[in-house]
Amino acid sequence: MSACVLYHFPFDPGSRAARLALGEAKIEFTDTVVRPWEDGCPVATLNPSGMPPVLQTTDAGRALTLCEPSAILGWLEDRSSEPFLMPADPVERAETRRLVGWFDRRFNDEVNAVLLHERMEKPLLRLGPPEARALRAGREALKAHLLMLETLLGTRDALAGRRLAQADMVAAAHLSVLDYFGEVPWGAYPAVKTWYMKLKSRPCFRPLLADRFPGVQPSAWYHDLDF
CATH class of the missing domain: 3.40.30.10 (Glutaredoxin)
Structure with a gap:
């Protein structure tokens, strides 16, 4: 190839x-x-x-x-000659698709469109400083989504079931950007934190930890695999 x-x-x-x-x-x-x-x-x-x-x-x-x-x-x-990031089990495949859709739509609309607009898009486009009211709204929306993930991970090894799937990659991608800006209150969601630490320790995650946003240092724990 x-x-x-x-x-x-x-x-x-x-x-x-x-x-x-x-x-x-x-x-x-x-x-x-x-x-x-x-x-x-x-x-x-x-x-x-x-x-x-x-x-x-x-x-x-x-x-x-x-x-x-x-x-x-x-x-x-x-x-791939065998299931890669889509589980073989039909129920877990359906759950994977549901969660990927959740992040692509609801999480993006309710969290990213607010928090990443204020923390990332405004500096890039020179649209002025973040607005406190918008940040509060985005953070409250994020808490609701983290609670959903905490509930799922209380009974599952991975988001969609027993093994790593597309849902985990997509969710970790979204949360990793917010984590760079220090927006994820990990301490309140221990199951999500443990899940994220496991993903963060995988070799595929290392290049993301080297990313730098102009003018903004990453959160103090962004690089730590055990934080």
Whole structure:
């Protein structure tokens, strides 16, 4: 297989999900960082939505351009001779899809659209300082989602059931961005914290811990595998 090129923005949760899954599959790729809000961003000509991540590769001699996490994670699953990040059990597969959809829609709309807008998008686009009211609303929404995860992980080894799945990669990608900015109150959710520490210790997670956001230092525990 020819070399893969991944176009991504390091603090985009979808880009992080793709990087985690590619790392878990042990697929080497060229790291190409993009800024999708700027004119001339190469992703604009590769993906109709103009959004990262985009993976360019070849499979069985055919060129592929895979746009956004669902296509990239789906390709990784299709190329595997056995279940990779989709459980073999039909019930756990359904639960995996439910949770991935939860993060792609509700978590993104209720948490990221508020907290990451205030903490990340505003500095990048020079839209002024964060608003205290918006930060409070985003943090309250985050607590509700963390409580849901805490309930699930009270009876499961992984989010969707017995083994690591796409849901874990997607959830960890979202939470890792928020963790960089110190927005995750880990102490109040011990089962989520334990689950996250296990994921954080996997080799696929190491490149994420090297990411740096301009002008903002990561939380004091961002690098710690046992925090």
